Amino acid sequence: MKQSLLFVPTLKEAPKDADVKSHKLMSRAGIIKQVAAGIYTYLPLGYKVIKKIEEIIRQELDKIGASELLMPALQPKDLWDESGRWDKYGPELMRLTDRKDRDFCLGPTHEEVITQVVRDYVSSYKKLPLALYQIQTKFRDEMRPRFGLMRGREFIMKDAYTFSETEEDLERWYKLFTKAYIDIFKRCGLDTKIVSSDVGQIGGDEADEFMVMSEVGEDTITYCDKCDYAANQEHSLLNSGDKCPVCDGTIHTAKGIEVGNIFKLGTKYSESMNGKFAGRDGKPQPMIMGCYGLGISRTLMASVEQHSNEDGIVWPKEIAPFKVHIVPINLKDEDQYKLAYEIYESLKSSGIEVLIDDRAERAGSKFKDADLIGIPFRVVVGKDAKDLKVEFTDRLKGEKELVLASEILTLI
Amino acid sequence: MKQSLLFVPTLKEAPKDADVKSHKLMSRAGIIKQVAAGIYTYLPLGYKVIKKIEEIIRQELDKIGASELLMPALQPKDLWDESGRWDKYGPELMRLTDRKDRDFCLGPTHEEVITQVVRDYVSSYKKLPLALYQIQTKFRDEMRPRFGLMRGREFIMKDAYTFSETEEDLERWYKLFTKAYIDIFKRCGLDTKIVSSDVGQIGGDEADEFMVMSEVGEDTITYCDKCDYAANQEHSLLNSGDKCPVCDGTIHTAKGIEVGNIFKLGTKYSESMNGKFAGRDGKPQPMIMGCYGLGISRTLMASVEQHSNEDGIVWPKEIAPFKVHIVPINLKDEDQYKLAYEIYESLKSSGIEVLIDDRAERAGSKFKDADLIGIPFRVVVGKDAKDLKVEFTDRLKGEKELVLASEILTLI
Numbered sequence: 166m167k168q169s170l171l172f173v174p175t176l177k178e179a180p181k182d183a184d185v186k187s188h189k190l191m192s193r194a195g196i197i198k199q200v201a202a203g204i205y206t207y208l209p210l211g212y213k214v215i216k217k218i219e220e221i222i223r224q225e226l227d228k229i230g231a232s233e234l235l236m237p238a239l240q241p242k243d244l245w246d247e248s249g250r251w252d253k254y255g256p257e258l259m260r261l262t263d264r265k266d267r268d269f270c271l272g273p274t275h276e277e278v279i280t281q282v283v284r285d286y287v288s289s290y291k292k293l294p295l296a297l298y299q300i301q302t303k304f305r306d307e308m309r310p311r312f313g314l315m316r317g318r319e320f321i322m323k324d325a326y327t328f329s330e331t332e333e334d335l336e337r338w339y340k341l342f343t344k345a346y347i348d349i350f351k352r353c354g355l356d357t358k359i360v361s362s363d364v365g366q367i368g369g370d371e372a373d374e375f376m377v378m379s380e381v382g383e384d385t386i387t388y389c390d391k392c393d394y395a396a397n398q399e400h401s402l403l404n405s406g407d408k409c410p411v412c413d414g415t416i417h418t419a420k421g422i423e424v425g426n427i428f429k430l431g432t433k434y435s436e437s438m439n440g441k442f443a444g445r446d447g448k449p450q451p452m453i454m455g456c457y458g459l460g461i462s463r464t465l466m467a468s469v470e471q472h473s474n475e476d477g478i479v480w481p482k483e484i485a486p487f488k489v490h491i492v493p494i495n496l497k498d499e500d501q502y503k504l505a506y507e508i509y510e511s512l513k514s515s516g517i518e519v520l521i522d523d524r525a526e527r528a529g530s531k532f533k534d535a536d537l538i539g540i541p542f543r544v545v546v547g548k549d550a551k552d553l554k555v556e557f558t559d560r561l562k563g564e565k566e567l568v569l570a571s572e573i574l575t576l577i
Numbered sequence: 578m579k580q581s582l583l584f585v586p587t588l589k590e591a592p593k594d595a596d597v598k599s600h601k602l603m604s605r606a607g608i609i610k611q612v613a614a615g616i617y618t619y620l621p622l623g624y625k626v627i628k629k630i631e632e633i634i635r636q637e638l639d640k641i642g643a644s645e646l647l648m649p650a651l652q653p654k655d656l657w658d659e660s661g662r663w664d665k666y667g668p669e670l671m672r673l674t675d676r677k678d679r680d681f682c683l684g685p686t687h688e689e690v691i692t693q694v695v696r697d698y699v700s701s702y703k704k705l706p707l708a709l710y711q712i713q714t715k716f717r718d719e720m721r722p723r724f725g726l727m728r729g730r731e732f733i734m735k736d737a738y739t740f741s742e743t744e745e746d747l748e749r750w751y752k753l754f755t756k757a758y759i760d761i762f763k764r765c766g767l768d769t770k771i772v773s774s775d776v777g778q779i780g781g782d783e784a785d786e787f788m789v790m791s792e793v794g795e796d797t798i799t800y801c802d803k804c805d806y807a808a809n810q811e812h813s814l815l816n817s818g819d820k821c822p823v824c825d826g827t828i829h830t831a832k833g834i835e836v837g838n839i840f841k842l843g844t845k846y847s848e849s850m851n852g853k854f855a856g857r858d859g860k861p862q863p864m865i866m867g868c869y870g871l872g873i874s875r876t877l878m879a880s881v882e883q884h885s886n887e888d889g890i891v892w893p894k895e896i897a898p899f900k901v902h903i904v905p906i907n908l909k910d911e912d913q914y915k916l917a918y919e920i921y922e923s924l925k926s927s928g929i930e931v932l933i934d935d936r937a938e939r940a941g942s943k944f945k946d947a948d949l950i951g952i953p954f955r956v957v958v959g960k961d962a963k964d965l966k967v968e969f970t971d972r973l974k975g976e977k978e979l980v981l982a983s984e985i986l987t988l989i
Contacts, residue, residue: 170642172707174698198694201653201681206694209644209709230582232621237731238650238714241613261673261683263730264718269613271673271683282610282618286586291937295584297621302650302714306676318675319649525703 166487168522172209174198175534185381187469188313190478194537196469203310203318210538211465213486215321218461219300221352221483222323229341231296231325236278238302242268244277247438254366259304259318271304274367276434276456279326284440287452290330293442296338298325300461312381314466315422325457328435330444335429335453342457346375346425349459354468354481357424360386362397367456369430375459376421377467386421389414422467423460430454478539479560487520489577490540493547494528500550508544508555508570515574542577544570578899580934584621586610587946597793599881600725602890606949608881615722615730622950623877625898627733630873631712633764633895634735641753643708643737648690650714654680656689659850666778671716671730683716686779688846688868691738696852699864702742705854708750710737712873724793726878727834737869740847742856747841747865754869758787758837761871766880766893769836772798774809779868781842787871788833789879798833801826834879835872842866890951891972899932901989902952905959906940912962920956920967920982927986954989 172195179189180199191197196211207215223233245251251258251270259271272278279297287293303322310316327338343359350357357375364372374397376386387403388395391414396403398418407416434440435451444450465484472479480486489512493505505521512519520540522531535543545556549567557568557576568576584607591601592611603609608623619627635645657663663682671683684690691709699705715734722728739750755771762769769787776784786809788798799815800807803826808815810830819828846852847863856862877896884891892898901924905917917933924931932952934943947955957968961979969980969988980988 166644167642170708171644172646172695172698172709200649200656200690200693201651204649204651204653206649206690207647208694209646212645212647215647230579232578232583233624234584234621235619235624235627237612237616237618239613239616239716239731241616244612256676259673259675261671263671264668264720278612278618281612282620283584286584296582297584304651308676319651 166520168520169524171520173534173538174208175537183313185312185315185470186473187381187466190469190473190537191313191466194478194539197314203307203316205314205317205319210486214465214480214484215461217484217486218353218464219323221349222300222459222461225345225349226298226325229296229345231298233299234282234297235299235301236272236275236282238272238304239269240272240275240278242270244281244438245270248277248280248434249437250277250366257305257307259306273303273305274456274458275299275324276326276367276430276454277438280434280438280440280454283328283452284435284438287328287440287442289443290445293328293330293452294334294338295328296325298323298457312383312466314462315381315383317462320463321461323459323461327455327457328452329455330453332453335431335455338455339427339429342427342455343373346427346457346459350375350377350424350464352483353464354472354484355424355464358386358388358395358421360388360395360397360421362400362426364428367428367430368433369428369456371429373427374423375425377424377471378419379422379467379470380420381470382420382422384421384423386419387416388419390417391415422463422470424464424467425457425459427457428455430456473539476536478537480539480541482541482561485541486538487518487540489517489519489542489544489573490535490538491519491521491544491546492531492535493522494531494545495547496523496525498550501546504550504553504555504570505546508546508573512573517577544573578932580932581936583932585946585950586620587949595725597724597727597882598885599793599878602881602885602949603725603878606890606951609726615719615728617726617729617731622898626877626892626896627873629896629898630765630876631735634712634761634871634873637757637761637764638710638737641708641757643710645711646694646709647711647713648684648687648694650684650716651681652684652687652690654682656693656850657682660689660692660846661849662689662778669717669719671718685715685717686870687711687736688738688779688842688866689850692846692850692852692866695740695864696847696850699740699852699854701855702857705740705742705864706746706750707740708737710735710869724878726874727793727795729874732875733873735871735873739867739869740864741867742865744865747867750867751839751841754839754867755785758839758869758871762787762789762836762876764895765876766884766896767836767876770798770800770807770833772800772807772809772833774812774838776840779840779842780845781840781868783841785839786835787837789836789883790831791834791879791882792832793882794832794834796833796835798831799828800831802829803827834875834882836876836879837869837871839869840867842868885951888948890949892951892953894953894973897953898950899930899952901929901931901954901956901985902947902950903931903933903956903958904943904947905934906943906957907959908935908937910962913958916962916965916967916982917958920958920985924985929989956985
C-alpha cells in the first residue's frame with residue numbers, strides 16, 4: 166500500500182486527556198481518534214490490527230468447533246425481562262425507546278439473545294452440544310470512560326456461548342476455550358495469567374479472567390510465588406505477604422488488565438428463559454450454558470501497552486498492520502525510486518504486506534512517523550541504492566544492517 | 578465443516594409475517610432469525626454469506642485506492658448540530674441519552690463523523706485526495722419494518738466518503754466507485770441498473786442509485802427502451818409510455834430494490850462543519866465530498882430474491898456459504914462412510930469450502946435441507962460408493978450425473 170493513499174494522521178503531541186502510554190501512542194500514531202468520551206474511530210492502521218486480531222480469534226475458535234454468527238446490538242426489553250436483568254443491570258446499560266415507545270437496550274452482552282436464538286431449535290439432546298460466537302460492537306455507559314480503549318463506552322468484543330447436555334460437556338468446552346484463549350493471546354504477543362474471579366453481573370457458578378500484567382491495569386491480582394494459584398484480589402481477599410491457600414508459598418500482588426473472561430453460567434438463563442430440551446429420559450431439562458468474552462479493542466490496547474520503545478509502537482509480528490515498511494529517502498533520485506518500487510512490487514507479489522512511504526516529506530519526518538507506527542521490518546532506501554543495497558532494521562531486535570535488496574526476503 | 582457442529586436451524590414452515598420470497602427462504606434455511614420487528618440475528622450460514630459479500634467489497638474498494646476504517650455507531654448530538662441535521666432528520670434517527678443526560682444518536686450514516694475525523698488532519702491540498710470506507714452496522718427506526726432484510730431497523734452497510742480538492746477529482750472518484758459497484762454486484766450474482774435519483778436526507782448536488790430489478794422492489798424505475806436513460810420515478814416524474822427525455826425511445830417502468838446509492842455531496846458538510854484546507858493559492862477552501870453507500874444485508878436479500886428454485890435457495894457461486902455439500906445417505910455403511918470422508922478431506926486440503934452432512938437424519942430429510950440451503954455443488958454418497966462413484970449435481974445447471982469420486986475436483 167502507498168502511504169500517500171492510506172490515512173495515517175500522525176501527531177507530534179498526544180491529546181491532553183490521553184492518560185496512559187498506549188492511549189498516547191495510539192493517538193499519536195494515527196491508530197485511533199476520539200469522537201466523544203470513551204468513543205473512538207479506528208483509523209485505517211488501527212483497524213488493520215483489529216482485523217488481524219479478529220482473524221486469529223476466528224482461526225482458533227473454528228479449530229475447537231465453534232461457529233460464528235452475528236446478533237443485533239439493539240435488544241428488546243422483553244428478553245431482558247425474561248432473564249430478570251432489565252431492572253438489575255443499572256445505569257451501565259444504555260437504554261432507548263423506539264418511535265412507538267417500546268424499550269430497547271444496546272447489548273453489553275448477549276446471553277438473552279443467544280438463548281432466544283437457540284431455545285426454539287434445540288428440542289432434543291441430539292442437537293447438543295452447540296458452541297456459537299460473534300465478533301461485535303458492544304455498549305456500556307461507563308461512569309468514567311478512561312485509559313483510551315481500556316474503559317470505552319463502545320468497544321469490540323468476541324463473545325461465545327456454549328450449550329451442553331451435561332456438566333461434563335460444559336467442563337470440556339471450558340477447557341477448550343481456555344486453551345484457545347491462551348493461544349489467541351500468545352499470537353497477539355501477550356502473556357496472560359488465568360485468575361479465578363467473581364461472576365458479577367453475568368452470573369453463574371464459576372468464572373476465570375485472563376489478565377495481562379501491566380502497571381496501568383485496573384485490577385489487582387494475587388498470585389503465589391511457588392504454585393499456579395492466581396486470583397483477582399476482589400475474589401481472593403488475600404494480600405501481599407499472605408500464605409498461599411494451595412501450597413506453602415507466599416502471595417504477591419500485581420496490577421492486571423483484563424482481556425478475557427469465561428463463565429460457567431450453568432442454567433441461570435436456560436431456567437429463567439425456558440431454554441429446555443428433551444433429555445435421554447424424554448423429560449425436559451435446561452441447557453447447561455457457558456459464556457466466553459474476549460475484549461478485542463482491549464487486546465489491541467494491551468498489546469501497545471506492552472510493546473513499544475521510546476520512539477513509538479513496536480507491533481508484535483502477527484498483528485502488525487503491515488510486515489515491511491519501505492522508506493525511500495529521496496524519491497527524486499532515480500536509483501532510489503527504482504529500487505524502492507522494485508522491492509515493493511517483489512514483496513507484494515510474494516504475498517507480504519508492505520507499506521511504502523511515497524510521500525513528499527523530508528527524510529527526518531518520514532523516520533519519525535516510521536518509528537511511531539512501528540511496522541516490524543524497515544527497509545530504508547538511500548544513497549546505497551546505486552549498489553542495490555538498503556538499510557534493513559528488525560525493529561524487535563533493534564539491529565540495523567546494510568544488506569543487498571535481494572536478501573530481504575530471507576531476513577523477514 | 579461438519580453439519581452437526583454448524584448451527585443450521587432449518588424450518589418446514591416460514592414464520593407467518595414473512596411476506597416476500599427471500600424472507601421466507603432465509604427464515605426456513607437457517608440464514609436469519611428475527612429478534613424484534615426489523616431486527617435480525619444472522620445465523621452461521623447467513624453470516625458466512627455476509628462475510629463473503631464484505632470480502633468482495635474490500636477487494637474492489639482496495640483496488641481503487643480506498644482505505645478501510647471503523648467509526649462508532651454512537652454519535653454525539655453536537656456533531657449533528659454542526660451539520661444542522663439533528664433537528665431535520667426526523668423520527669428515523671434513533672436517539673438516546675447517556676447517564677449524564679447528553680444526547681446521542683445511533684448512526685444511520687456517517688457524514689458528520691467522517692468530516693470530524695478528516696478535518697483536523699487535512700490542512701493543505703497536499704493531503705488530498707482521500708477515500709475512506711467502513712463496513713458497519715447502521716440503525717434506522719423504520720415506521721414499518723418489512724420484507725425481512727429490505728427495510729430493517731438494524732442493518733449492515735458499507736459507506737465510503739471521498740475528499741477532493743476539485744470538482745474534477747470528485748468526478749473521478751464518482752466514476753471509480755460506479756465501476757467498483759458494478760463489479761461488486763456482478764460478483765454477488767446481481768444485475769443492476771444505475772438510475773439517477775433525488776439527494777434526499779443526505780443532501781448534495783447529484784445522486785445515483787443501483788437498482789436490482791425485482792417485483793418486490795419498493796421503488797419504481799423509469800427507463801428507456803432504446804438508450805441508457807434510467808431514473809427513479811420519484812425523480813423523473815415520467816410514466817410508462819412517455820417519450821424518453823434523451824432520445825426518441827419510449828419510457829417503461831419496473832420495480833427495483835435499491836442496493837447502493839452514491840452522492841456528490843459537494844461542500845454541504847465541509848462548509849457547515851468547517852472542513853477547510855489551504856488551497857494552492859494559500860486560501861482556505863472547503864473539501865469537496867462524495868459519499869457512497871452499499872447495503873450489505875440488502876444485497877444478501879436481493880441475491881436470494883433472484884436466485885432460488887421451488888425447493889430452496891441456489892446461491893451464486895462467489896457468495897455461497899460453502900462450495901460443495903457432501904450428503905452421505907447412510908453413514909453406517911462402511912463404504913459410504915469411508916468415501917464421504919475421503920472426498921471431504923481431499924476437497925478441504927485443496928482449499929475448497931465443503932460442508933458434510935454427518936447428522937443422524939434420514940436421507941429424505943437430509944435432501945430437503947440440502948435443497949433449502951442451496952450450496953452450488955452437491956455430492957450424494959450412496960449405494961455406488963462401493964464402486965467409488967457418487968451422484969454429482971451442479972445446482973445452477975440442475976443436472977445430476979453419476980461420476981467417479983476422483984473426478985469431482987475437475988467438475989467444480
